[in-house]
Every structure is written in C-alpha cells, then in structure tokens.
Amino acid sequence: MRGEIDEANLAPETSLINKENQDSSATITTTLLLTTFVAVSGSFVFGSAIGYSSPVQSDLTKELNLSVAEYSLFGSILTIGAMIGAAMSGRIADMIGRRATMGFSEMFCILGWLAIYLSKVAIWLDVGRFLVGYGMGVFSFVVPVYIAEITPKGLRGGFTTVHQLLICLGVSVTYLLGSFIGWRILALIGMIPCVVQMMGLFVIPESPRWLAKVGKWEEFEIALQRLRGESADISYESNEIKDYTRRLTDLSEGSIVDLFQPQYAKSLVVGVGLMVLQQFGGVNGIAFYASSIFESAGVSSKIGMIAMVVVQISATGTCIGCFLVGLSFSLQFVKQLSGDASYLALTGVLVYTGSFSLGMGGIPWVIMSEVSNIHKNSLVLNILLYLIIRSMS
Numbered sequence: 001m002r003g004e005i006d007e008a009n010l011a012p013e014t015s016l017i018n019k020e021n022q023d024s025s026a027t028i029t030t031t032l033l034l035t036t037f038v039a040v041s042g043s044f045v046f047g048s049a050i051g052y053s054s055p056v057q058s059d060l061t062k063e064l065n066l067s068v069a070e071y072s073l074f075g076s077i078l079t080i081g082a083m084i085g086a087a088m089s090g091r092i093a094d095m096i097g098r099r100a101t102m103g104f105s106e107m108f109c110i111l112g113w114l115a116i117y118l119s120k121v122a123i124w125l126d127v128g129r130f131l132v133g134y135g136m137g138v139f140s141f142v143v144p145v146y147i148a149e150i151t152p153k154g155l156r157g158g159f160t161t162v163h164q165l166l167i168c169l170g171v172s173v174t175y176l177l178g179s180f181i182g183w184r185i186l187a188l189i190g191m192i193p194c195v196v197q198m199m200g201l202f203v204i205p206e207s208p209r210w211l212a213k214v215g216k217w218e219e220f221e222i223a224l225q226r227l228r229g230e231s232a233d234i235s236y237e238s239n240e241i242k243d244y245t246r247r248l249t250d251l252s253e254g255s256i257v258d259l260f261q262p263q264y265a266k267s268l269v270v271g272v273g274l275m276v277l278q279q280f281g282g283v284n285g286i287a288f289y290a291s292s293i294f295e296s297a298g299v300s301s302k303i304g305m306i307a308m309v310v311v312q313i314s315a316t317g318t319c320i321g322c323f324l325v326g327l328s329f330s331l332q333f334v335k336q337l338s339g340d341a342s343y344l345a346l347t348g349v350l351v352y353t354g355s356f357s358l359g360m361g362g363i364p365w366v367i368m369s370e371v372s373n374i375h376k377n378s379l380v381l382n383i384l385l386y387l388i389i390r391s392m393s
Contacts, residue, residue, distance in 0.1 A: 038200030047170020055178025078133035085137025105138035117187040324348025
C-alpha cells in the first residue's frame with residue numbers, strides 16, 4: 001500500500017520530468033533547418049565582408065591607383081559601419097522583429113556591394129564598404145539571437161555555433177574565389193547570399209519569443225507549431241514561454257545602469273570578457289591583411305589564401321600561430337633562415353586561423369546568448385557588440 005502511495009505521489013513529478021526531457025530533446029524539423037539556413041545566410045554575408053579586402057588588395061590598388069592610406073581606410077571603414085550597426089541593432093530588432101531586421105540589414109549590404117562593384121574612385125569604395133559594415137553589425141546581433149530563440153533548449157548550443165561556422169565559410173569562399181576572379185565580380189558574388197536571405201525571409205516564421213514579448217499570442221502559437229512540427233505537442237514549451245514573458249512585463253525596461261547591478265556582474269564579466277578577448281586575439285588583422293602578410297613573408301599570396309581556405313583548437317593554438325608568424329619575421333630581420341622562414345609565417349597563419357575557428361571563434365557566441373535573459377538581451381548584447389566592434393577597429 002505504501003509503495004502504491006509513493007508511486008502515485010511521484011507520478012506528477014515524473015510526468016513533469018518527462019515533459020522537460022521531451023522538450024530538451026526535441027526533434028529537428030525541416031522548418032527549423034530551413035529557418036536556420038535562411039538566418040545564417042546573413043552570417044555568410046558577414047564572413048564575405050570580412051574576407052573581401054585581403055584577396056583583392058593587389059588588383060584593387062592597381063586598378064584604382066589607391067595609396068596605402070586609401071586602401072587602409074577601405075579595409076577598416078567596415079568596422080566603423082559595423083560598430084554603428086551593432087549599437088542600433090537591438091532597438092531595431094525589438095521594434096520591428098527579428099525577421100524584418102534581417103531584411104533591413106540586407107538592404108544595406110546589397111547597396112554596399114553594388115556601390116563597390118560600380119566604384120571608379122576611392123570614395124565610393126568607402127561608401128560601399130561602410131554600408132556593408134553597417135549591415136554586418138546588425139547581423140552580428142540579430143542572427144545569433146534569432147537562432148537561439150527558435151531552437152529548443154537541448155539544441156540551442158549546437159545551432160548557435162552554426163553562426164560562427166557560416167562566418168568562417170563566408171571568409172573561406174571569398175578567399176578562394178578572390179584568388180581567381182576580379183574584385184568587381186567578387187563584389188557581385190557577395191550579393192548572392194543577400195538575395196537568398198531576402199527571398200527566404202518571406203517563408204520562414206518570426207521568432208516565437210519575440211511574438212510573445214509583443215503580445216501577439218495567436219501568431220506566437222502558429223510560429224512555434226511550425227518550428228516544432230505539425231504533430232508535435234508544444235503545450236509545455238508554449239506555457240513556459242508565456243509564463244516567463246508575463247513575469248517580465250512586471251519588470252521595468254532595462255537601462256545601462258542595470259548592467260552594473262551585482263546580480264548582473266557575473267554575466268557582464270563573462271560575456272564582455274570572452275567577446276573582447278576573442279577580438280583582441282587579432283583575428284581581423286589576419287583576415288583583412290593576410291595577402292600582405294604572405295607577400296611580405298615571401299610566400300605567394302595566392303597559395304597562402306588557398307591554404308587558409310583548407311584550414312578554417314583553442315587559445316593555445318592561436319598563441320602558437322602568432323609566435324610562428326613573429327618568429328618568421330624575426331629570423332628574416334636577422335638574416336637567418338631567409339628561405340625557410342617564409343614557411344614559418346604560412347604555418348603560423350594557418351595554425352592561428354584553424355585554432356581561432358574551433359575555439360574562441362564560436363564558443364563566446366553560444367555563452368553570450370545563454371548568460372543574458374530575454375528581458376535584458378537587447379541591452380546586454382548591444383553593449384557587448386559595441387565593445388567588440390569598437391575593439392576590431
């Protein structure tokens with residue numbers, strides 16, 4: 001009799017645990033995959049923009065007769081536009097939604113690539129690069145947030161890392177194509193993922209969590225059901241999101257001062273620390289000027305760029321890569337191993353790029369989306385991204 005009572009008392013708890021397990025191990029649906037693909041097309045645009053300047057440096061400077069200062073401005077103005085876009089992205093995403101924000105940023109990217117393609121003077125190159133940078137800055141917020149909001153808890157980490165994967169893929173494809181085609185054609189090719197995402201935005205659902213946040217409960221249920229599958233039971237997840245969202249309505253809107261309250265200190269330190277360390281690692285210096293680094297080290301820039309495509313573990317690997325590049329130039333400076341030293345630079349850049357992509361490149365984005373709750377997401381991520389993009393420039 002006692003065993004029957006215990007079993008009956010444990011039944012509701014067991015049922016709740018089973019529901020939680022079912023939610024955390026939700027199946028991957030076709031809609032979820034398609035939606036993620038469309039979203040990370042923006043990540044590919046992000047990577048294409050980063051990788052564009054390095055392989056086209058030689059042809060671009062010769063054809064338009066650019067000075068070193070003019071080319072340096074062209075390369076770095078991308079980060080200025082990205083800084084502005086990142087600072088504005090959270091407010092825009094909260095006002096018009098995640099899906100509309102991605103479309104908004106794509107318009108800037110398309111105009112930017114078109115301006116670069118048509119450029120005959122340096123000023124239009126800079127305008128185009130700035131516009132692409134602005135769109136890239138908006139993407140840097142909205143894409144990982146959108147992916148985190150549409151995926152079940154058990155799949156969120158894996159799906160969020162696809163953002164970094166597609167950034168690396170965009171850089172790699174741009175490096176590879178830039179080794180064989182002209183800079184104008186490469187700019188046109190940069191528009192292709194923009195168009196793909198613009199078309200895809202018409203068929204993917206809005207973020208259910210954003211719909212709940214703005215009180216569109218009917219649309220919220222429809223979007224969540226589409227993402228989880230027509231036959232899936234979304235009642236537990238739906239109620240969880242609704243309860244959480246309703247509790248947040250009793251809280252005041254977050255402000256910058258809130259970030260420095262004791263309860264947010266750990267999230268702020270972890271989020272900002274990881275992202276700033278990620279960028280201070282110097283990955284954008286390698287990405288923007290890899291071609292010049294290879295040529296200065298005595299390695300064919302075309303061979304170096306193709307090799308970087310092949311190699312896209314961790315902080316230890318990035319340290320080793322930086323050390324090898326520095327050692328190469330040091331040996332050349334003192335006239336030692338002048339022939340073999342060039343290959344040390346090539347090896348160092350490849351080790352650095354591969355190590356960054358597998359470690360510091362992706363992990364901070366996953367952690368960042370987890371340490372900020374839905375109410376503070378826009379504010380915290382905007383502050384983080386402002387610091388990140390500012391450190392890049």
